[in-house]
Amino acid sequence: MRFKLILSFLLLTTCFIAFGQEKQPGKSDITVADKGLIKISVMYPYAEGKTFNMEYYETKHMPMVAGFLGSNLVKYTIEKGLSSGIPNQPLPFMAIGTFYVKSFSEYQAAIAPNRDAIRADFANYTNVIPVILVSEVVK
């Protein structure tokens, strides 16, 4: 009888823990949690004769920069430009790499001492100068 009571208590506790974890803001709320984050989008314009090595960018350059950002970095994404969404218009960007951070000033402080290393690495994957947009996630 006492064993059953203890068992019931243990199961009940486990259930509370399990349900409690479900309700915690975590990865399941990642889309909602993006709201208010700062995006730094490094956009590589397309033009004739311009090149971009996606493999190097994905495996070397972006991980290097991400490594400088510490816990301020929430996530980073990479996209490959396919076409303009408007017929007969040139591709606007060959690639975009985006850092989602909590604080832009912390991002700047982390990048400043590493700027030369980051710029020196550009030549390893592209011959185009990127456009950089700092934006805020509205939704």
Added chain:
Amino acid sequence: MRFKLILSFLLLTTCFIAFGQEKQPGKSDITVADKGLIKISVMYPYAEGKTFNMEYYETKHMPMVAGFLGSNLVKYTIEKGLSSGIPNQPLPFMAIGTFYVKSFSEYQAAIAPNRDAIRADFANYTNVIPVILVSEVVK
């Protein structure tokens, strides 16, 4: 005694359900699931005299377009341009709205019959012609 047994069984079942839900591939895998998706990014360039009504865009325009896309639409995001990431450079874009879809051809098929309605709504929130990038999520 029988009551305790039933109670234990019910609690156990509940626990399995609770834990089971946690392990299901769901929203928590959304970042991984983005890979391979097609992004249609509608980018509104900044220039002097150009305007953008974010409130209208967020509450009216984007929900309207999203409504045309059905189950092909995985999610959509909105960001507000803050500054250029390069000192002394002008803000590249005032705002960007992005649709993440499974199929670009399905997106085109869904937009085509609604293009006039979408374009007619532009004047309600901006006086700038957007640049549209179609890209693939690499990471």
